[in-house]
Amino acid sequence: MSRLFGTDGVRGLANGLLTAELALSLAQAAAVVLGHDQMVEGKRPRAVIARDPRASGEFIAAAVEAGLASAGVDVYDAGVLPTPAAAFLIADLGADFGVMISASHNPAPDNGIKFFARGGLKLADEVEDAIEAQLEQDAFRPVGIGVGRIQRFADAEDRYVVHLLSTLPNRLDGVKVVLDCAHGAASGCSPQVFKNAGADVVVIGAEPDGLNINDGVGSTHLRQLQDAVLAHGADLGIAHDGDADRCLAVDHEGTVVDGDQIMAVLAVALKAAGKLKDDVLVATVMSNLGLKIALRNEGISLRETAVGDRYVLEGMRAGGFSLGGEQSGHVIFADYATTGDGILTGLQLAAQVAGTGRTLKQLAAVMTKLPQLMINVKDVDKHRARTDEGVSAAVADAERELGDTGRVLLRPSGTEALVRVMVEAGDMATATRICTDLAAVVESRLALQL
Structure with missing residues (x-):
């Protein structure tokens, strides 16, 4: 049997590979593995669950919640929120683990199930293997007072918004930004955060209907954002993907600013503020050589990892480094998050425009991309x-x-x-x-x- 977990959870065609039956079984298995410590003490583990707005997310989330509760887990349903919001809320609530239902930048027919450990951390391979092995065992089914309860996590979005705003080095007053929310999980909270931070906000791609996620919009389709930035005379544009763990940008001239350039801008800013641990940025071997050259000119070292955000995270944790990411726009701020956060990244980038008085084009010029x-x-x-x-x-x-x-x-x-x-x-x-x-x-x- 091939391994069920891929590089980022279990992902596939909803009702194809990813059925309600599999979702329920996975949840029951995960409850035993991730909730073990609480169960042996006779306590009910607690789990946070969130999803992006795909239509299939409704039945998959329902199946996951049923599986968790039937295995004795108390479930806090956060509704439609970004993946990094789910990770943050697990830690903020002090939950034992969490689940995100999303296929990220994939088209609407796909979906996925991603588990997070206590603290909002991604699972190690051996933990995923343990969940797969548990699928072969009889499900744990407590009765009576042992079954879990499901409740709405009513203030989940508010907690996340307050957290994001607390990370800003300065407000965004005077900055006009276009947000492309990919008809995805950021459609509600990203515009709210930027407006609360003081920005003049224009929003596109924020009318999810369950079927239009990532469809011609978002970080994998930047043309509409480029056009909107020019049409509205904005200072910059920010593009999220379906679950908002990525951020790509567009400058005031409509030129794309990719993840490597974003990391260069933010690394230089953090170093100047004395917040770049050991003056090191962690990125994958696929990052443009121009990033390494730019960092070297700024007195910053680049630590390279294999391709994949989990390897970036491993590299960051190994050295206690504060910033890392990928060319795709998956940027990780270790001081504020345990995974890539597209809204957080966009906020920090806009804060540099507001705080320095320089255009994004000028800031991004710190790096010259090699062909x-x-x-x-x-x-x-x-x-x-x-x-x-x-x-x-x-x-x-x-x-x-x-x-x-x-x-x-x-x-x-x-x-x-x-x-x-x-x-x-x-x-x-x-x-x-x-x-x-x-x-x-x-x-x-x-x-x-x-």
Whole structure:
């Protein structure tokens, strides 16, 4: 049997892979594993549950709540809120664990179940494995006073909003911002937070109907946000994804500011404020080389991790670092959150515009993005990508040619028989030529015999 948990919970087509029956069983199994400490003391564990506005989230959340309560867990239903809100509320309430129902930036037919441990922390692989193993056991079904109760977490959104506002170094008065909420979980609280912070707010993508989440809007579809920023003469635009754990931005000229540039701006600001632990930023190997160069010029070190926010989190915790993230806009502030928070990131970025009096374009100029090209080479033996002598020789030749002006990254896919070949260079023509040549070598040396 293949592993049920992926890189970010259990995710798939709602009513396809992810059925109500599976959701209920997963919840019962998670209750035993994550609520064990309370159960052995004869107490009922407490869990927070939230979801994004997908139509399928209604029946999946109901199944999860039924599974938890039937296994003796008291459930606090926070309703439609972002993933980082769920993580925050688990810690704020002192709950034993929590559940987020969302498929993030995926289209509406998909959904997912993500569990958080006490404190709002993501689960380690071995804990997820324990939940999967528990699925094979008889469900724990207490009776009488042992069953859990389900109640509405009435002030959940207010708690989260107050928390976000408490992180601001300064108010946003005088800043005009367009918010694209992706018809997702941020549709209610993000506009409220920015308005309470003093910003002049224009909102798009904030009319969720259960089916339109991420549909042509949000951080994966920035054209509407770019147009709105220009049409309204805004200072900047902020785009969330469906569960609002990401943030991408647009400057006043409609130019996209990606996660690497956002991290550069915020790292410099935190260093100036004396709040960047050890003057270190944690990011993945996929971040643009321009980020590393910009940070070095500012006296900031870059610690690189494997691709995935869980690896960024591991790197941050290992060194106690305060800031990390991904090019996708998944930015983590360890002083305020246990996971990426798109609203928090957008607030901090807007605060720099308001506090410095500089435009986002000027702030983002701290980093120059190097041209980057990636080619996916399919139907190859990905396991030999780093050991084949011919491939290694071709990579070495490319790296010698690029010198300090670029880099090469070969990354085997975790799920498919393909190798991602990525090249950065001082100009796109060079990046294209070297990447194309390397991809041809990978294809010829590692081709599968079909």
